[in-house]
Amino acid sequence: MKYVTEYRDASLVRSVIDEITRTVSRPWTLMEICGGQTHAIVRHGIDQLLPPEIELVHGPGCPVCVTPLELIDRALIIASRTDVIFCSYGDMLRVPGSGRDLFSVKAQGGDVRVVYSPLDAVKLAQKHPEKQVVFFAIGFETTAPANVMSVLQAQRLGLQNYSILVSQVRVPPAIRAILSSPTNRVQGFLLAGHVCAVMGYWEYPPLADEFKVPMSITGFEPLDIVQGILTNVRQLEAGQVDVQNAYTRAVTREGNQVAQKSIDKVFMECDRKWRGIGTILVSGWCLRPEFDRFKAEKRFDVGEIHTEESLVCIAGQILQGLKKPHDCPAFGTECTPENPLGATMVSSEGACAAYYRYGRVSLQND
Amino acid sequence: MCLAVPGKIVAITDRDGLKMARVDFGGIFRETCLEYVPEAKIGDYCVIHVGFAISLLSESEAKETLALLREIENIEEELGPDPEQAAT
Ligand code: SF4
Numbered sequence: 347m348k349y350v351t352e353y354r355d356a357s358l359v360r361s362v363i364d365e366i367t368r369t370v371s372r373p374w375t376l377m378e379i380c381g382g383q384t385h386a387i388v389r390h391g392i393d394q395l396l397p398p399e400i401e402l403v404h405g406p407g408c409p410v411c412v413t414p415l416e417l418i419d420r421a422l423i424i425a426s427r428t429d430v431i432f433c434s435y436g437d438m439l440r441v442p443g444s445g446r447d448l449f450s451v452k453a454q455g456g457d458v459r460v461v462y463s464p465l466d467a468v469k470l471a472q473k474h475p476e477k478q479v480v481f482f483a484i485g486f487e488t489t490a491p492a493n494v495m496s497v498l499q500a501q502r503l504g505l506q507n508y509s510i511l512v513s514q515v516r517v518p519p520a521i522r523a524i525l526s527s528p529t530n531r532v533q534g535f536l537l538a539g540h541v542c543a544v545m546g547y548w549e550y551p552p553l554a555d556e557f558k559v560p561m562s563i564t565g566f567e568p569l570d571i572v573q574g575i576l577t578n579v580r581q582l583e584a585g586q587v588d589v590q591n592a593y594t595r596a597v598t599r600e601g602n603q604v605a606q607k608s609i610d611k612v613f614m615e616c617d618r619k620w621r622g623i624g625t626i627l628v629s630g631w632c633l634r635p636e637f638d639r640f641k642a643e644k645r646f647d648v649g650e651i652h653t654e655e656s657l658v659c660i661a662g663q664i665l666q667g668l669k670k671p672h673d674c675p676a677f678g679t680e681c682t683p684e685n686p687l688g689a690t691m692v693s694s695e696g697a698c699a700a701y702y703r704y705g706r707v708s709l710q711n712d
Numbered sequence: 713m714c715l716a717v718p719g720k721i722v723a724i725t726d727r728d729g730l731k732m733a734r735v736d737f738g739g740i741f742r743e744t745c746l747e748y749v750p751e752a753k754i755g756d757y758c759v760i761h762v763g764f765a766i767s768l769l770s771e772s773e774a775k776e777t778l779a780l781l782r783e784i785e786n787i788e789e790e791l792g793p794d795p796e797q798a799a800t
Contacts, residue, residue, distance in 0.1 A: 347738040350717070352778055358785055462742070540759060573781060602749075602767055605766060
């Protein structure tokens with residue numbers, strides 16, 4: 347397949363890894379922001395092919411993993427209502443709330459539907475005027491254009507029965523939080539290619555400059571990932587603190603301005619809580635007051651929510667690059683994809699799920 | 713969710729006022745919204761994310777990247793095997 351096969355060329359990937367080995371002269375710790383990249387790295391064994399000087403730590407870019415527990419519990423209560431069709435991206439279904447998940451709500455008779463696109467949820471609202479259709483609008487900058495378009499479309503169609511539960515977070519504030527922490531170990535970042543496809547990368551040079559940390563915009567195929575790593579290692583070895591684009595076929599500096607305009611029309615900046623990490627100031631988006639009537643929290647008063655997080659789960663530290671999944675005592679024993687204690691074990695972008703799925707249970711040399 | 717795959721636009725339609733397309737992901741077809749890439753035409757490749765095209769792929773940039781990386785491969789061939797590795 348065009349734009350896929352060429353970027354999986356094993357011999358080319360190996361040459362780039364050799365070039366990384368020739369370039370590196372001392373240890374560097376890099377973080378890939380995006381959980382999709384974490385999966386690709388572990389799946390293709392890129393972390394094991396790299397020279398031992400390069401350590402990859404996994405970042406917070408897993409939308410399902412960072413959606414706060416309060417919001418999941420709220421979703422569970424709304425989804426249990428008999429007058430509601432609750433729509434979600436498939437990843438969210440097995441994510442544990444305080445005690446149960448969306449899947450069990452569905453098993454108990456709740457009308458929970460997995461949708462591929464938020465426009466599918468709008469379609470359901472058109473088809474079922476007698477029901478309230480609620481969409482769980484989670485995600486980073488990549489899902490925002492789709493999520494806001496569903497609101498704009500519902501408004502255009504005059505739908506009275508569509509609302510969204512928003513958990514929209516952003517990468518730059520998360521990077522700032524990671525770099526500001528006294529325990530930070532990250533020296534270089536592989537930026538999430540598709541977040542930059544939407545937002546461009548003009549927001550990152552000030553961050554790179556302030557914290558003296560180079561960044562390279564990185565795609566998702568094996569060749570893209572090793573190219574992103576090579577770019578970052580070259581920057582580090584040369585003492586170059588800048589932002590370089592290693593994913594030029596999909597990303598421009600300005601990003602997708604049509605999408606940015608739509609996001610700005612519907613969303614405004616707000617503080618957001620990140621699961622396992624805590625509140626990060628101005629780290630996300632919420633609906634503007636003009637779109638209040640699309641706010642699921644307004645439409646359904648669920649009362650006060652008492653959350654209960656697993657006591658053993660260290661996902662928050664994993665998402666900040668401080669720990670690896672096999673540092674968790676529950677990994678692969680108490681916590682498995684069938685019986686998850688944390689969201690990072692069930693999300694298709696979660697680091698624990700990647701390590702479990704690709705057999706990194708007893709990896710000693712990590 | 714972020715692992716958006718590239719797809720090829722094979723047909724463009726309108727649905728309830730939105731510019732939509734039928735997109736081919738190597739034999740699997742999906743309906744995709746093109747509102748964010750208004751310049752997209754049939755035959756273009758784009759990055760698609762939760763049912764929305766978020767960026768058109770640039771063929772010239774793709775070629776340039778591959779050419780740059782192939783250069784590394786060529787240099788390697790000229791250099792021959794790494795003597796350090798050969799010694800072990
Ligand atoms: S293995 Fe399970 S309990 Fe441990 S950090 Fe990962 S999700 Fe949490």
